[in-house]
Amino acid sequence: MSSAKTSVNVSMHMKRMFFDRPAVIRSIEPGKLKVLRTHAGAIRKTARRSMKRVSKAAKKKSLRLRQESITRGDKVFRDPTVSRPGRPPKIHTEGKFSPKLILFGYDKTNDVVIVGPVRTNSLHNAVQTLEHGGRVPVYMGSRRKRRLVKSVFVKARPFMRPAEEELRPTFQAKWANIQQT
Numbered sequence: 137m138s139s140a141k142t143s144v145n146v147s148m149h150m151k152r153m154f155f156d157r158p159a160v161i162r163s164i165e166p167g168k169l170k171v172l173r174t175h176a177g178a179i180r181k182t183a184r185r186s187m188k189r190v191s192k193a194a195k196k197k198s199l200r201l202r203q204e205s206i207t208r209g210d211k212v213f214r215d216p217t218v219s220r221p222g223r224p225p226k227i228h229t230e231g232k233f234s235p236k237l238i239l240f241g242y243d244k245t246n247d248v249v250i251v252g253p254v255r256t257n258s259l260h261n262a263v264q265t266l267e268h269g270g271r272v273p274v275y276m277g278s279r280r281k282r283r284l285v286k287s288v289f290v291k292a293r294p295f296m297r298p299a300e301e302e303l304r305p306t307f308q309a310k311w312a313n314i315q316q317t
Contacts (some may be wrong), residue, residue, distance in 0.1 A: 153241025176240035182299035184235040186224040221291035
C-alpha cells in the first residue's frame with residue numbers, strides 16, 4: 137500500500153521524482169496519483185505555514201533585550217526570536233533554510249511519497265537536527281581558518297512530523313475511497 141512518508145534526507149535528485157514528470161505520471165494510476173499529490177502538497181503547505189518568520193524589528197528588539205540582560209547581570213537570557221523546544225522553528229532571513237526548500241515527490245522503488253526539506257550543503261544536517269534534536273558543532277573563523285569552538289545540544293523543534301500527523305486522518309479517508317473503487 138502506498139502512503140505518504142515524511143523524510144528529512146531529501147536530496148537534489150528530487151527533480152526526477154516530481155509529480156509532473158512523465159515517468160512518474162506513467163507509473164501511477166490516475167486516482168492514486170491525485171490522492172498522493174494532494175496529500176503530499178497539503179503536508180508541505182502545513183509544514184511551511186507552521187514556521188513563523190522573524191521580522192527585522194523583532195531581531196533588533198532581541199539584541200536590545202540581550203544587552204539590557206547583560207548590563208543587569210542576568211545569567212540566563214531567553215531569546216524571543218528562537219522557538220521553544222517542541223515548537224516549529226522560526227525562520228531567520230539570514231539563514232540558509234527556507235520553507236521553499238520543502239519539496240515532495242514519488243519514489244517508484246518503494247512506492248511512497250517523500251515529503252521533506254532538501255538538505256543544504258553544510259557540514260552537518262541542520263534540518264535533521266531541528267526535526268529530531270542532537271549535537272551541533274559551533275565554528276569560528278573564516279572558511280580556511282575555521283576552528284571548532286564548542287558543540288551544543290539542540291532540543292527537537294519538529295515541523296514535518298506534526299504536519300503529517302495532523303493530515304493523516306484525512307489521507308486515510310481518501311485512501312479508503314480509492315481502494316474501494
